[in-house]
Amino acid sequence: MKSIVCITGIIVAIGTPALPAQEIALPMKPGSVRFLVLGDAGTGGREQYDVANQILRFGRRFPFTFAIMLGDNIYGSERPQDFRRKFEQPYAALLASDIEFHAALGNHDDPNQRYYKPFNLGGGRYRTFKKGNVRFFVIDSNYLDPEQLKWLEKELEASGSDWKVAYFHHPLYTTARRGPEVELRAVLEPLFVKYGVDVVFAGHEHIYERFRPQKGIPHFTVGGAAKLRKGDTRPSNLLAARYDRDRSFLLAEIAGDTLYFQAVTRQGAVVDKGSVARREASRPVAAATPAAKAP
Amino acid sequence: MSFGALQNRGRIGVVAGIVLVALAAACKGEPDSKPAADPTAPVFEDFAKRVEAYMKLREQVEDSVGDLDPTKSQAEITTRATTLAAGLIKARPDAKPGDIFTTEVATIIATLIKQEYSRRPDTVTETREDAQDELPDFVPKVNSLYPTTYPLATFPPTLLPLLPPLPDKLEYRIVQHYLVLRDIESNVIIDFMPNAVPV
Numbered sequence: 001m002k003s004i005v006c007i008t009g010i011i012v013a014i015g016t017p018a019l020p021a022q023e024i025a026l027p028m029k030p031g032s033v034r035f036l037v038l039g040d041a042g043t044g045g046r047e048q049y050d051v052a053n054q055i056l057r058f059g060r061r062f063p064f065t066f067a068i069m070l071g072d073n074i075y076g077s078e079r080p081q082d083f084r085r086k087f088e089q090p091y092a093a094l095l096a097s098d099i100e101f102h103a104a105l106g107n108h109d110d111p112n113q114r115y116y117k118p119f120n121l122g123g124g125r126y127r128t129f130k131k132g133n134v135r136f137f138v139i140d141s142n143y144l145d146p147e148q149l150k151w152l153e154k155e156l157e158a159s160g161s162d163w164k165v166a167y168f169h170h171p172l173y174t175t176a177r178r179g180p181e182v183e184l185r186a187v188l189e190p191l192f193v194k195y196g197v198d199v200v201f202a203g204h205e206h207i208y209e210r211f212r213p214q215k216g217i218p219h220f221t222v223g224g225a226a227k228l229r230k231g232d233t234r235p236s237n238l239l240a241a242r243y244d245r246d247r248s249f250l251l252a253e254i255a256g257d258t259l260y261f262q263a264v265t266r267q268g269a270v271v272d273k274g275s276v277a278r279r280e281a282s283r284p285v286a287a288a289t290p291a292a293k294a295p
Numbered sequence: 296m297s298f299g300a301l302q303n304r305g306r307i308g309v310v311a312g313i314v315l316v317a318l319a320a321a322c323k324g325e326p327d328s329k330p331a332a333d334p335t336a337p338v339f340e341d342f343a344k345r346v347e348a349y350m351k352l353r354e355q356v357e358d359s360v361g362d363l364d365p366t367k368s369q370a371e372i373t374t375r376a377t378t379l380a381a382g383l384i385k386a387r388p389d390a391k392p393g394d395i396f397t398t399e400v401a402t403i404i405a406t407l408i409k410q411e412y413s414r415r416p417d418t419v420t421e422t423r424e425d426a427q428d429e430l431p432d433f434v435p436k437v438n439s440l441y442p443t444t445y446p447l448a449t450f451p452p453t454l455l456p457l458l459p460p461l462p463d464k465l466e467y468r469i470v471q472h473y474l475v476l477r478d479i480e481s482n483v484i485i486d487f488m489p490n491a492v493p494v
Contacts, residue, residue: 077443083369107446111479115372117365143466144452170449187452 024062024251025262025273032255033132034062036099039070039169039203040106041225044086048226050266051247052090058264059094062251066131067091067099070203070222071106071141071169073119078110087118102129104138106169106203111140128155134254135159137197139168141184149187156195163254163278166192167201171221173214175234175242176205192217198279199259207233207244208263210272214238218276220261224248241272335403339459342400349387349395349485350462353478356382363480380440380481387485390438395476395486400459404474405491407457412493415453431470435487441468441477 028034036055041048074086088095095101095118103119105111114121121127125140126148137155140148156164172185192200193215203223211219218240224247233242247266252259263272360379366372396404431445441447448469458467461476465485468475474491475484 078369078373080368080370080373107449110443110482111447112372112376112482115363115365116369117367121365123363123365142447142449143455144450145455146460147463149452181449183451183453184449 023270024058025270026062026251026253026260027255028062028253029255031132032253033134033163034064034251034253035131036064036067037070037167037201037220037222037250037252038067038225039201039221039223040072040206040227041069041090042072042074042086042108043226044075044082044090045226047228047247047266048086049090051225051249052094054264054266054268055249056093057268058251059099062253064251065099067094067101068136068138068167068201069101069103069119070167070201071104072108072203072223072227073103073106073113074110075108078113083116102136102138104168105140105142107142126151128159130162132254133162135162135164137164137166139166139188141168141170141181141202144184144187149191152188153191153195156191156197159195163259164195164197165199165201166197169202170204171202171209171219171223172200173211173219173238174202174205174207174209174221175236175239176207176209176221176229176232178205189215189217196279199276201250205229205232208242208248208250208271209233209239210241210261210263211238212240213276216279220250222248222250222263240274243271338397338399338403341397342395342459345395345397346459346461346465350464352386353383353464356386376481380478380483383478383481383483383485384438387438390485392437392487392489394437396474396488401488401491404458404488408454408474408491409493411451411454411457431468433470435470435473435475435484437484437486439484440482441475441484443482445470 026034036059038051038055041051074082076082091101100120101118103113103121105113105125111125113119114123114125120129121138125143127138129136129138137152139152170181170184172180172189174180197217200217200219202219202221205221205223206227206229207221207224209221226247228247229244231244233239233244241263243263243265245265248263248271251262251264257278258275259278260275261273262270264270356379360375360382363372363375393401431442431448433442433445450467450469455467461467464479466477466479468477469492470487472490472492472494473487476486477483478485
């Protein structure tokens, strides 16, 4: 087992060589479900465009078919020109390649985004969709009313043996300064545990974090696709990896009973990679290997 | 026990407390009188009627504006929201604070919120979003738009089940110490109550 040490804000695994820029650490197995994870992207600023360009570079060698957006899809005003500058232009190449975007709503998002077709919310604040053997649950963590909870429980119960991936804006676990959403955790985690949610993605905090399984569930915070809270993560025994030095996004692949992931900075450095096994697969969690320090 | 059941129990507990106080007051004067009915019920019924009246008016305005299906055109979404907002504001020219949050229901809701906040563990209080940055910081005004320069602060999920339910076109929002009633699609503040939320 590798020993882990924290250096300048990221966790690195001693003895793990740095990955060259744009190296794909994902297996790209035939028939796998491949997707992009990005959160807090909609600033329209240079950093968002830098990240988008890096996504394109990686996308050429890791062809994914859809993206999940973890909220704060459009910051500030939401005029038509804002949607162009903060979404349609930075991701123009992806949209032209028919990459689907499946957005969750963040606290900076007008709920009317549910009607914006490219976000695939279908007129609702929350929804579920399926890709291969993976069922995604898009939750509106801004307004978790009893109706939504009832819907979630019903959908989780009905999802059978699919992989269950939940994503929403506010992280249930984070070391960032603003802290985790413990009220949301109290409401959502029992459902996730009861119905076997396999992995959770959230944004809101403008950093990257991966938590060791909490009550059996790994939690990722991927909120740095445009904004950054530099130095905002803190050491914690609960953490498997963290990165808060630059903007970042995550590439993910689900093949069989394993989810493979790779976190990438806007400079193209890989700051975390590894795999997690599906909870119901009743096999040990595969070793997740944090990658080397980013340049 | 499910979380939902716990929430229901919490609300029942709060309402039961209010009922007990009312019962005690009633029994004090007339020992032989029958147990009083839930004193909050007519207040919540009145609130529901006021919400229903708003929704009826809203339907009329919405009929003239038209429905909206998901579209690639953000311009279409924006135009509809703006038109709907203008129509709703025009339809309620004399709307004022307290039209829906009457003094009676505001008193009960404020009690529910304060009791829920007082039950919160320290960890919740320390990390709750509504005590942090990125908070909406403005004074709400009836028949005005919720300023789009402010985010919509996350509503405490443990509080929502305790409040009177709303149609899916409306929502509660917290702005400083105000509880705001917001029309979601038009972004119009249709009422608010001050001193509802401990700050």
